[in-house]
Amino acid sequence: MTPAIALTDVVVAYRRLPAVHHVSGTFEPGTLTAIAGPNGAGKSSLMKAIMGLLPMSSGRIDTAHVSPRHFAYLPQAPEIDRSFPVSVLQTVMFGAWQRTGAFRAVSKVDRECARACIANVGLDGYEHAPISALSTGQWHRALFARLILQDARVILLDEPFASLDERTTDELMALVHGWHRDGRSVIAVLHDLAFIRKHFPQTLLLARERVAWGATAEALSDANLATAKAMTDRWARDGERAPPRHHDHTGHAHA
Amino acid sequence: MSELYSLLVTPFVEFSFMRRALVACLALSLGAGPIGVFLVLRRMSLMGDAVSHAVLPGVAIGFLLSGLSVWAMSLGGVIAGLIVALLAGMTSRATGMKEDASLAGFYLASLALGVLIVSAAGSSVDLLHILFGSILAVDDEGLLLVVGVATLSMLLLATIFRSLVLECFDPVFARAVGAGGGWAYGIFMGLVVLNLVAAFQALGTLMAVGLMMLPALAARFWSEDIGTIIGTATVFAVVSSISGLLVSFHVEIASGPAIVLCAAVIYIASILLGTRSGLVARLLRRPHYHDPGEVRR
Secondary structure: OOOOEEEEEEEEEEOOEEEEEEEEEEEOOOOEEEEEOOOOOOHHHHHHHHHOOOOOOEEEEEOOOOOHHHOEEEOOOOOOOOOOOOEHHHHHHHHHHHHHOOOOOOOHHHHHHHHHHHHHOOOOOOOOOEHHHOOHHHHHHHHHHHHHHHOOOEEEEEOOOOOOOHHHHHHHHHHHHHHHHOOOEEEEEOOOHHHHHHHOOEEEEEEOEEEEEEEHHHHOOHHHHHHHHHHHHHHHHHHOOOOOEOOOOOOOOEO | OHHHHHHHOHHHHHOHHHHHHHHHHHHHHHHHHHHHHHHHHOOOOOHHHHHHHHOHHHHHHHHHHHOOOHHHHHHHHHHHHHHHHHHHHHHHHHHOOOHHHHHHHHHHHHHHHHHHHHHHHOOOOOHHHHHOOOHHHOOHHHHHHHHHHHHHHHHHHHHHHHHHHHHHHOHHHHHHOOOOOOHHHHHHHHHHHHHHHHHHHHHOHHHHHHHHHHHHHHHOOOOOOHHHHHHHHHHHHHHHHHHHHHHHHHHOOOHHHHHHHHHHHHHHHHHHHOOOOOHHHHHOOOOOOOOHHHOOO
16 A cells, blocks of 8 residues: 655754755655755755655654655665675665565565566666676666665655666656556656656645645646746845744744 | 695694684684675775774773783773774764764774873883784683684674675665664674774784785775675685794794785785786786677676
């Protein structure tokens, strides 16, 4: 069962400067949602907050009693040392963590699943290649194979197609559509508006605050985009220097 | 044949101090070799040196409380080392500072504290000299300590292996799937301190850090597989131990530096000849393919 992810008044702040500011709303089960917005709009921060990787200053994220550790998450440009001495298969196998844990044996089924996932992203034959031998595109395919093996009902992707060529992007996006058809929830941070309009039915437009959330065509209207830009500019211009005004909120400054 | 025997085996058969040294070195190789590999992969190659300074206040307090007792000083050293490693780890987790930076900060503070305690006590005994023993004078207690720690290290490393690899390889993923919390890494840091203190005690600092890091650094030149690297590092450590002891016996030079220099020779040979990124392999690279059909995976 795919859980809904309900945000209630979520605030994430760095050094009192809010990256995500009083955002509320719900990612309904089985939706394919893009999170769009200018740089510094809090897209990645919101994603990390959902995963429980970043503490919230205030607010609540309700995931219908499903722990975020059962979500699959692909961070933006993962900070992985690509010279680390593991193979593609070993990397992908970590996707079975919820079944193997730290101590349980890796079952033959899991190993076969991992091979199937590797074939699924077009890397068959590379199972035993060290990850240092992969190109950027192949490396992203391997990370997607790990996502597939995680078999999560909720999948969060942070700029998954940055620096990938068209063919790799298309093939990986086809996988995303497949997850959507399975009834999984997919949330992706993206900056390419044309790409979002083409592939994502739902969009959350973020500029620290929630600008719009709903069907993509309406959420990405010219008026909304102009609002998002203006809000980001205001924070960029005044936010860093603004004397903090205290409300009943603690832990972050308001503009 | 008999000449070879007298060259390689007789020293260990005839002299018990050589046998003890051999057992101590082999035990250290088995425990510290794999630990060194993880330190290299974690980009903490200089941690051994930092820990060797960080343990001083603990050793000094152990000495003040119970005099020249191996166990008291080792226990003090382990506690001081663990506190520094723990504080450094927690600081970098809480603040996002790089771990080597936190470690440098805390080990310098610890070293200063140690020097202060030693000088305030006005002891005429050179604690560092006592702490950093000599390989050819390993006593029963020292041997027991080193072998016990090696046994514990191998068992614990095998237990936490998967978590530790994931924690070093992809810490964000580890946290996301709930494998984080860093307990595996905490146990690992404990093992680093334990191994170093046990080895300082019996063999000396240089030996301890040298036999931990040099084989691991050398092994990195030979493989792209973490299991193979750990195996290779252990073999390198064992070979360095045996050859170093033999050289020191026959040429009559200090054994500790001889063992470390043997490990250094293997390291330099690996830089030159290593199959993964050795210099000769780079020079002799075979011509590149001109047609996709030539490539066989």
